[in-house]
Amino acid sequence: MPDPGPAGAHGAHESGGRRLTTNRAAVGHRVGYAVRHPERVPRHLVRAGRDAWLRMRHPDHVAYYRAVMRHDTSRGADAAVGSGTREGWLRLGAMQFDYLVSHGLRPGDRMLEIGCGNLRAGWRFIDYLETGNYYGIDISPDILIAAQDTLARQRLQHKLPRLTPVRDLRFAFLPEAHFRVVHAHSVFSHSPLHVIDECLAHVGRVLTPDGWFDFTFDRTEGTEHHVLREDFYYRTQTLVALAQAHGLRARFMDDWEALPHGQSKLRVTLAR
Numbered sequence: 001m002p003d004p005g006p007a008g009a010h011g012a013h014e015s016g017g018r019r020l021t022t023n024r025a026a027v028g029h030r031v032g033y034a035v036r037h038p039e040r041v042p043r044h045l046v047r048a049g050r051d052a053w054l055r056m057r058h059p060d061h062v063a064y065y066r067a068v069m070r071h072d073t074s075r076g077a078d079a080a081v082g083s084g085t086r087e088g089w090l091r092l093g094a095m096q097f098d099y100l101v102s103h104g105l106r107p108g109d110r111m112l113e114i115g116c117g118n119l120r121a122g123w124r125f126i127d128y129l130e131t132g133n134y135y136g137i138d139i140s141p142d143i144l145i146a147a148q149d150t151l152a153r154q155r156l157q158h159k160l161p162r163l164t165p166v167r168d169l170r171f172a173f174l175p176e177a178h179f180r181v182v183h184a185h186s187v188f189s190h191s192p193l194h195v196i197d198e199c200l201a202h203v204g205r206v207l208t209p210d211g212w213f214d215f216t217f218d219r220t221e222g223t224e225h226h227v228l229r230e231d232f233y234y235r236t237q238t239l240v241a242l243a244q245a246h247g248l249r250a251r252f253m254d255d256w257e258a259l260p261h262g263q264s265k266l267r268v269t270l271a272r
C-alpha cells in the first residue's frame with residue numbers, strides 16, 4: 001500500500017505493505033513525508049482545511065463525519081467509501097463477502113452491517129441472504145441514497161433489505177439476540193475510541209448467542225494516533241480490552257492478514 005501520508009484518504013487501505021509503527025501524526029513523519037512526496041502536499045492542505053472547518057461546525061464526531069461523507073459522496077460514492085475505481089470497489093466487496101462465507105455465513109442468517117456505505121459488499125450479502133435478512137445502517141443519509149442506487153443497479157429490490165440512517169451505535173431500535181453476523185468494514189478506522197466503546201457496549205444485546213461481530217481497524221504497534229479526525233490507528237490490545245470490559249471476547253483474525261488489505265480484523269463474540 002502506498003503510505004497514506006499525513007492525510008491518508010479515508011478507506012485508502014486496499015493494498016498491502018503496512019508500516020505498523022509509523023506515527024503519521026508526528027511532526028517528523030509529516031515533514032519527511034512532505035519532502036518525499038511534495039506533490040501530495042496541496043491535497044493534504046485542502047483536507048486539513050476541510051477538517052478544521054468541519055470540526056468547528058460539528059464538534060460531535062458523528063456529525064463531523066457525516067459532513068465529511070456528504071462532501072465526499074457529492075464527488076462520487078465509490079471514492080467516498082475508499083475505492084478509487086469501480087474494479088477496486090468490486091474487488092473489496094468480493095473480499096469481504098468471500099471471507100464471511102468462508103467463515104460460515106449462511107443464507108438463512110440475519111446480518112447487520114454497520115457503516116454499510118453504498119453497499120460495496122452489502123449488495124453481495126443481500127443477494128446471498130434470504131429475503132429481508134440484511135440490515136444496513138450508516139450515519140450518512142447521502143451514502144444511503146447511493147446504496148439505493150446500488151440496489152437498483154444490481155436488481156435486488158425483491159430482497160427487501162433495510163437501509164437505515166443512525167445517529168449512534170446503541171442499536172436501541174433493534175431487537176435483542178437477532179443477528180447472527182454483525183459486520184463493520186473500514187468503519188472503526190474512522191472512529192474515535194468513544195464511538196467504538198459505544199458500539200461494543202451495545203452490540204452484545206443484538207447478537208444471537210452463537211453470533212459474531214467482525215470489524216476491521218487500522219492497526220499500529222507503536223503510538224496510537226489519528227490523522228485529522230478521519231483516520232484512527234489503534235493497538236490490538238486496546239480494542240481487545242475494550243471488548244472484554246463489555247463482557248465480550250475478541251479474537252485477532254490471522255487469516256485476514258494474508259489478504260491484500262491494509263487493515264486488521266477482530267472477531268467479537270459473547271464471552272458467556
Ligand SMILES: C[S@@+](CC[C@H](N)C(=O)[O-])C[C@H]1O[C@@H](n2cnc3c(N)ncnc32)[C@H](O)[C@@H]1O
Pocket residue numbers: 010011062065069080081082114115116117118119120121137138139140143166168169184185186187190191195
Ligand atoms: C470507508 S466507508 C466503508 C463502507 C462499507 N463498510 C464498505 O466497506 O464499503 C465507511 C462507512 O462507515 C460509515 N460510518 C462512519 N462512522 C460510522 C458510525 N459511527 N456509525 C455508522 N456508520 C459509520 C460512513 O458513513 C461510511 O459509509
